[in-house]
Amino acid sequence: MNVKATEKISAGTIARFVLLALALVNQALTIVGHSPIPVDEDGVQQFISLAFTGATSLWAYWKNNDVTKKARTKGE
Template sequence: MNKEVRNLIIRTLVLVIVWINMILVNKGISPLPIDENGATELISEAMAALATLWAWWKDNDVTKKARAKKEVIATLEHEGEI
């Protein structure tokens, strides 16, 4: 299984889970039995986790493509072209 097929399957499963959750919530069934304070804490923690991941990803060259671009820029700067 190549990477594109694997990513497609993962995205599709996440989408199905989100739709199932939304349908259950609209029918009044709580898939996650938590109270209002628990929901607030969960949302706050999720936002903090997403912000952390975004900042880490944004400030670091994680992918091969990003590292290659960084090398090209460094080379061009060294040669005085930038």
């Protein structure tokens, strides 16, 4: 009988998903006019929010995030 071993989701994968979720919430709040990052100038706030969202999205996309059980299975 061939038993497949699965790994747990790594802490790095969880951290990337949490940061991506925070970036998306921050972006949504900025779009509707709230100020999640206390900056006086609108242009600076929008740039920081966009940069945070963009960097987090690229980081989460670039890393190999083994989320599904099949992807975390070792062996065959």
